[in-house]
Amino acid sequence: MSEMLAPRDVLGEILVELGEQYSSLVLLDADFNTASKITPFIKRFPERFVQIGIAEQNMMGVAAGLSTTGLLPYACTVAAFCSRRACDQVMVSIALSNFNVKILGIYPGLFVGLNGSSHQALEDIGIMRSISNMIVMQPADAWETKEILRYSAMHFGPMYIRIGRDPVPRFVPEGYKFQLGKSLTLREGNDATLICYGDLVGDTLEAATLLNSKGIQARVINMSSIKPIDEEAIIKAARETGKIVTVDNHNIYGGVGSAVCEVVSENYPVKVKRVGVKDVFGKSGSNEAMKEKFRLRSVDIAWEAEEILKK
Amino acid sequence: MDSETRIKKLEEIAHQLRVQVVKIMGRFGSGHIGGSLSIIEILSVLYFNEMKYDPGNTLWEDRDRFILSKGHGCFTQYAVLAKLGILSEETLKHPYEVDSPMQGHPEYGTCPGVEVSTGALGQGLSVGVGMAIGGRIKNKVFRVYVVLGDGELNEGQVWEALMLASAYKLDNLVAIVDKNRFSLTDSTEAVLPSDPIDKKFEAFGWYVININGHSVKEIYDALKTARTIKGKPTAIIAQTVKGKGISFLADKAISHSTSLSRAEAETALLELGCSKEEIIEALKK
Numbered sequence: 113m114s115e116m117l118a119p120r121d122v123l124g125e126i127l128v129e130l131g132e133q134y135s136s137l138v139l140l141d142a143d144f145n146t147a148s149k150i151t152p153f154i155k156r157f158p159e160r161f162v163q164i165g166i167a168e169q170n171m172m173g174v175a176a177g178l179s180t181t182g183l184l185p186y187a188c189t190v191a192a193f194c195s196r197r198a199c200d201q202v203m204v205s206i207a208l209s210n211f212n213v214k215i216l217g218i219y220p221g222l223f224v225g226l227n228g229s230s231h232q233a234l235e236d237i238g239i240m241r242s243i244s245n246m247i248v249m250q251p252a253d254a255w256e257t258k259e260i261l262r263y264s265a266m267h268f269g270p271m272y273i274r275i276g277r278d279p280v281p282r283f284v285p286e287g288y289k290f291q292l293g294k295s296l297t298l299r300e301g302n303d304a305t306l307i308c309y310g311d312l313v314g315d316t317l318e319a320a321t322l323l324n325s326k327g328i329q330a331r332v333i334n335m336s337s338i339k340p341i342d343e344e345a346i347i348k349a350a351r352e353t354g355k356i357v358t359v360d361n362h363n364i365y366g367g368v369g370s371a372v373c374e375v376v377s378e379n380y381p382v383k384v385k386r387v388g389v390k391d392v393f394g395k396s397g398s399n400e401a402m403k404e405k406f407r408l409r410s411v412d413i414a415w416e417a418e419e420i421l422k423k
Numbered sequence: 424m425d426s427e428t429r430i431k432k433l434e435e436i437a438h439q440l441r442v443q444v445v446k447i448m449g450r451f452g453s454g455h456i457g458g459s460l461s462i463i464e465i466l467s468v469l470y471f472n473e474m475k476y477d478p479g480n481t482l483w484e485d486r487d488r489f490i491l492s493k494g495h496g497c498f499t500q501y502a503v504l505a506k507l508g509i510l511s512e513e514t515l516k517h518p519y520e521v522d523s524p525m526q527g528h529p530e531y532g533t534c535p536g537v538e539v540s541t542g543a544l545g546q547g548l549s550v551g552v553g554m555a556i557g558g559r560i561k562n563k564v565f566r567v568y569v570v571l572g573d574g575e576l577n578e579g580q581v582w583e584a585l586m587l588a589s590a591y592k593l594d595n596l597v598a599i600v601d602k603n604r605f606s607l608t609d610s611t612e613a614v615l616p617s618d619p620i621d622k623k624f625e626a627f628g629w630y631v632i633n634i635n636g637h638s639v640k641e642i643y644d645a646l647k648t649a650r651t652i653k654g655k656p657t658a659i660i661a662q663t664v665k666g667k668g669i670s671f672l673a674d675k676a677i678s679h680s681t682s683l684s685r686a687e688a689e690t691a692l693l694e695l696g697c698s699k700e701e702i703i704e705a706l707k708k
Contacts (some may be wrong), residue, residue, distance in 0.1 A: 169581035177553020209531035
């Protein structure tokens, strides 16, 4: 097994790297830095760190104000709270003015330690995706996290980046460069396409292996650029494979599955099955327990692919 | 210019702005008139005396910043921007239109001179705090002025921002509360009492000055005092009258957002001392 690393584990390191490169970079925290693991930046650049306290709405406004002075603010806290809690501030104070604010949502989806439903962001992609000017991404692993963070500092405009909590292996190849609006095909295949991102990329690849043992060749696409989404790759998958399964660590309403359906139905209608949380709230439990309860395991993904292939 | 002459001049400017705001709304037929008229003197002193500001370069890095957190009062800001030559007189004739810089609430990027989009109440002070912290990080000496409504203080985010501003000892930040005592539906006392605002701000670590928000001299002096306060932000609690200057609108919740018939607009402009000819010219569609 290759080295396992959580996306949040590299946040401190990459923010220090960017902090050295960009003297304008400032980091905002809402009392979450030990969990978001951004303390290396705080130690290295204390004068460019702003502790907001437990006040995410205020954090978004302060980030907006900082950006107007030519600074490059990164607002970093729990995904549920920087999306649901501060939704209107993100829209009115940041996105409406197209301010150069980066929002890092830690603990996205169901995997929030044992914190349960109040802390699970199953709505954040839907919220952020429907705000104009906002770019939405989730890296698949720690290596892509660094690439996406490097990209974020160069791109002018508001951006929401989901950062996973727990260790996953490396999926992106050596020398990988992130491109906005471009996906990464992790496995070729022409019988069906599995579109995934973030924490469930590993399970989706496993599902493709299971399908392979049954003679089904599934394409696997890592859709880390959620908005703008890679329409070209989706249409190509629809045309070449005819069936699509999407895998969301999010409510099936508003997530990547919804985004894929939008592209497919307008351009090349084929059957799409959305694996994800089916409009229910989450629960406390281990990631494995979550995957089992909400049918997000590799076997569940493979089963859905087989079902859709029968239709 | 001595301060007495300066104050006289600012009073004249305030009067001209009040007339202009009534003309714009009278011509259009409606608007957030009450809360626009209560901040006339405050904006007059800020823009025409207090702030370091270059109308020829609204993005000048060292400019003082102004945020109208109570964004619904924006017609007064638009009138100011027109007086500064940033908006044209012609623009003032086309408010609320799709391509107009004069949107229903201020929009950054749409209206030159607007520093940040506001309108959703409670958000402007947080942005002001960010600007003030940003100025400090960048070793700039600009100052930040945020105008809030008293109804707006119902929003919890304001208190988050108040707490943070004093924690960061932002003496480059001034919040001015337009205490016109009414919000949309009723008096602030009836909707949600917020008094004593001054004591609450003090408890949050701010230096507080209570003034009459229609006295140019008191605004002038308070802003001067604010410059001398070190180590904490300053709040100016300005007692104002919603719909100030128009007898049938003054001190009434209905003036928050109201239609203005042609006859009412004429009466209002007559009360402000406009001539019949001026009124006919101003209300031409």
